[in-house]
Amino acid sequence: xxxxxxxxxxxxxxxxSLVAMLLETILEDMGCTPVGPAATVDEGLALVADEARxxxxxxxxxxxxxxxxxxAEALKARGVPFVFSTGYGEGGLPDEWRGQATIQKPxxxxxxxxxxxxxxxxxxx
Numbered sequence: 001x002x003x004x005x006x007x008x009x010x011x012x013x014x015x016x017s018l019v020a021m022l023l024e025t026i027l028e029d030m031g032c033t034p035v036g037p038a039a040t041v042d043e044g045l046a047l048v049a050d051e052a053r054x055x056x057x058x059x060x061x062x063x064x065x066x067x068x069x070x071x072a073e074a075l076k077a078r079g080v081p082f083v084f085s086t087g088y089g090e091g092g093l094p095d096e097w098r099g100q101a102t103i104q105k106p107x108x109x110x111x112x113x114x115x116x117x118x119x120x121x122x123x124x125x
Contacts, residue, residue: 003031004117004122004123005030005031005032005113005116005117005120005122006030006031006032007031007032007033008031008032008033008055008056008116008120009032009033009035009051009053009054009055009056010027010032010033010034010035010054010055010056010057010058010116011035011036011038011044011047011048011051011054011056011057011058011059011075011080011082012024012027012034012035012036012037012038012057012058013036013037013038013041013043013044013057013058013059013060013063013068013071014036014037014038014039014058014060014063014085015039015040015060015063015064016060017039019060019105020036020037020039023037023058023112024037026109026112026113027112029109030109030112030113030116032116035047035051035054038063038071039063039064040063040064040066041063041064041066041067041068041070041071044059044063044068044071045070045071045074048071048074048075048078048080049074054075054078054080055080055081055120056080056081056082056083056116056119056120057071057075057080057081057082057083058082058083058085058112058116059071059072059075059082059083059084059085060084060085060086061084061085061086061088061092061093062086068084069094069097072084072097072100081101081119081120081121082100082101082119083100083101083102083103083112083115083116083119084097084100084101084102084103085102085103085104085105085107086102086103086104086105087104087105088104089102089104090102101115101118101119102115103115
């Protein structure tokens with residue numbers, strides 16, 4: 001377990017149920033509390049609006065045929081760090097989102113952990 005991530009509340013926006021379940025397991029193994037998963041952009045926006053505390057988020061770029069960027073904008077407005085996940089890597093992001101923490105599918109637990117820690121600005125304890 002990564003102490004630096006213990007008790008962190010991490011929103012998951014992912015429409016593929018198996019990937020969402022994998023992310024939930026990875027987060028729980030790291031001591032995080034998964035929020036969601038949201039399978040649509042609208043569900044993701046509702047969770048961002050309704051959850052009092054979010055420490056970070058993992059956002060699938062293409063969610064149920066829509067791009068997740070409205071959720072990213074809402075998180076950015078709240079100051080919540082997030083990581084994009086995509087099959088195309090950072091190169092698949094529009095210019096305005098390049099440089100944002102991104103993991104490429106298929107990903108490993110280490111990739112998820114490292115990207116979340118970097119996005120949140122925490123170090124392994």
